[in-house]
Amino acid sequence: MQTNTGKAIIASFNIITLLAEISINTMNNRRNFIKKTLLIGAGLSLSPIPTMASNLDEKNIVKAPLFTPDLAQLRKLATVIVGELPQGLNIIRIADTTRPASVVVKGGDPKRKIKLERTAYQLEYTNGTIMLDSGMDEATHLHFGKGGNFYPDSYATLQQALKKANMIVLSHYHGDHVAGVVRSPYFDEIAHKVWTSTKTAELMINRPHKPTLKIAADKVNQFMISDFDTYQPIAPGIVAINTPGHSADSKMFYIRLQSGQEFIHSVDTGWAMENITRNSMKNASWIKEDEKQIMAQFAWLNRLMATEKDLIVLCAHDSGQYINLRKQGILGDIV
Numbered sequence: 001m002q003t004n005t006g007k008a009i010i011a012s013f014n015i016i017t018l019l020a021e022i023s024i025n026t027m028n029n030r031r032n033f034i035k036k037t038l039l040i041g042a043g044l045s046l047s048p049i050p051t052m053a054s055n056l057d058e059k060n061i062v063k064a065p066l067f068t069p070d071l072a073q074l075r076k077l078a079t080v081i082v083g084e085l086p087q088g089l090n091i092i093r094i095a096d097t098t099r100p101a102s103v104v105v106k107g108g109d110p111k112r113k114i115k116l117e118r119t120a121y122q123l124e125y126t127n128g129t130i131m132l133d134s135g136m137d138e139a140t141h142l143h144f145g146k147g148g149n150f151y152p153d154s155y156a157t158l159q160q161a162l163k164k165a166n167m168i169v170l171s172h173y174h175g176d177h178v179a180g181v182v183r184s185p186y187f188d189e190i191a192h193k194v195w196t197s198t199k200t201a202e203l204m205i206n207r208p209h210k211p212t213l214k215i216a217a218d219k220v221n222q223f224m225i226s227d228f229d230t231y232q233p234i235a236p237g238i239v240a241i242n243t244p245g246h247s248a249d250s251k252m253f254y255i256r257l258q259s260g261q262e263f264i265h266s267v268d269t270g271w272a273m274e275n276i277t278r279n280s281m282k283n284a285s286w287i288k289e290d291e292k293q294i295m296a297q298f299a300w301l302n303r304l305m306a307t308e309k310d311l312i313v314l315c316a317h318d319s320g321q322y323i324n325l326r327k328q329g330i331l332g333d334i335v
């Protein structure tokens, strides 16, 4: 059943590409986004990612115009792929860490501590699942340093979820999001259903985030690699949004469930919701972000929170949100 769903998802990519092009052609073009919807699916010919040193530069890469996604377009694209919308959005926490507020949020009190969760999400459909990021293994967790806890049982559950997923979507190349795939004992079984962007694939090959994450180009080239400048519908109820800033390849996601519940998953745009609500950058010495892009993204997310009362902005590492949304049943446990 799941395999059939996976095939249906992949088979629908040709149609998606066409529909996305039509949709993007008709979108408000006030920012002169260049239409480019080259999609390379598993069943299509793959353009290998070059192995030579990448010219991608974390500091200079973000040349895109300040991106203000159009919610109306995202809503349309979320239903452009034929199929049932997801019935639930689930989450798993594999590790956590606690850092001074002054490191997490510029201007934060150094004496206050902020706990950050390391998570992966799962879209649950009636006949399959899509994983949204893949968490990380213990060796990668230890490379992050700064203490914290790693939960081996959760990691084992996560690996089973990756194994049975119809698709695994990677938001960006950072270790806490890709290591669950790169270091998976089931890599050869799951690689063909990993979806990511060209930039993420290039960075994974040429600039692995941690030494544990070195991966050969021929392995990454087993993924589905998609190239898009603005939005890309991935499956019913989920649209990737190209949002460089946190890293050169960062993406956010619009998600719509059968119930009508909408989410914007802002991934690592802020480490905590208070980055977003206070319009305040992260303040860690090892993080190099494009401040203009991040501030534009904060502005968009704050505007959404003010005007779209039923839409929930998710933040991959926010601890309070992880606890509260699970308590309210808005996020479930991964299956």
Ligand SMILES: [Zn+2]
Pocket: 174, 176, 177, 268, 316, 317
């Ligand atoms: Zn992260």
